[in-house]
Amino acid sequence: MSDARLREEICRYGRSLFERGLTPGSSGNISLRLEDGGWLVTPTNASLGFLDPARISRLDAEGRLLSGDKPTKEIPLHTALYDTRSSARAIVHLHSTHAVALTMLPEIDPRAALPPMTPYYLMRAGETALVPYYRPGDPAVADAIRGLAGKYSSVLLANHGPVVAGDSLEAAVFATEELEETAKLYLLLRNLNPRFLSPEQVADLVKAFDLDLPSHHDHDHD
Ligand SMILES: [Zn+2]
Numbered sequence: 001m002s003d004a005r006l007r008e009e010i011c012r013y014g015r016s017l018f019e020r021g022l023t024p025g026s027s028g029n030i031s032l033r034l035e036d037g038g039w040l041v042t043p044t045n046a047s048l049g050f051l052d053p054a055r056i057s058r059l060d061a062e063g064r065l066l067s068g069d070k071p072t073k074e075i076p077l078h079t080a081l082y083d084t085r086s087s088a089r090a091i092v093h094l095h096s097t098h099a100v101a102l103t104m105l106p107e108i109d110p111r112a113a114l115p116p117m118t119p120y121y122l123m124r125a126g127e128t129a130l131v132p133y134y135r136p137g138d139p140a141v142a143d144a145i146r147g148l149a150g151k152y153s154s155v156l157l158a159n160h161g162p163v164v165a166g167d168s169l170e171a172a173v174f175a176t177e178e179l180e181e182t183a184k185l186y187l188l189l190r191n192l193n194p195r196f197l198s199p200e201q202v203a204d205l206v207k208a209f210d211l212d213l214p215s216h217h218d219h220d221h222d
Contacts, residue, residue, distance in 0.1 A: 006032055006040055006169075007053035013173045014042065017094065018049030022180060027095040027161075029072040032169055033082060037061030041078070043069035073137060077163050080142035084150035088165035090172040095161040098183035103130060103158040105190075112215060113156050114182050116197040119205055124171075124178040125154045125164065127213050133158040151214040154179050 001009070010030050017023055028048045031041040039059045042051060046069070057071035063079065065071065078091045102113060113128040114121065129152040131144040145155055145163070154164045154175060162179055166172030197205075206216045 007056050009169050011051040011053050014048035014051045022096045023094040029074050029093050031078045032090045041071040044072050076142040080145035081165050084146055085165050087167050089167050090169040091165050092172045092176045093163045096180045099162045099180050102183040103156050116202045117182055121178050121182040125175045128154040130156045
């Protein structure tokens, strides 16, 4: 895909996420890893609803700005996940309501933030890790993401929001949406004693769709 097409894609998905209320104000950011090792990244203080393709930050493989506006200050979240997950081509970070709410509940397992509720959650988002709260700009959040060693494509930052990687921008966006909807389902059903997928049903999905779930690991990551 050409540079121009990729910039258009970032703007199109950004607008779609913003218009559906999935990230308010100038929150949220999107990045794409390019063939030369560089990145396209949404700029700092830019609303995902009103991105200008020409002003998207173009970085080289060392993270230096080549053209466009200054990149988002949250870029360490993205680089930490790219560094540890070689299959990641795109990353979406949002401040989406239900996923943020989920991070504040006391019972959340940091290695499986959501139970296996639907097949599409497992197929698109996999399992989700939760890392502790860090003040915005604290470099320790990147260390926490690196500490997950690339096992998770979706990570929740406590009291902040999801960071989700995909092998394409579309995959990262769809996985983020699936995570948000599953968090919403969890909040709707909390304390109602719902039936989640059984271990046998999860194992069947892992086998049928060759899912790479951290809790069902029988091989090492690349
Ligand atoms: Zn954020």
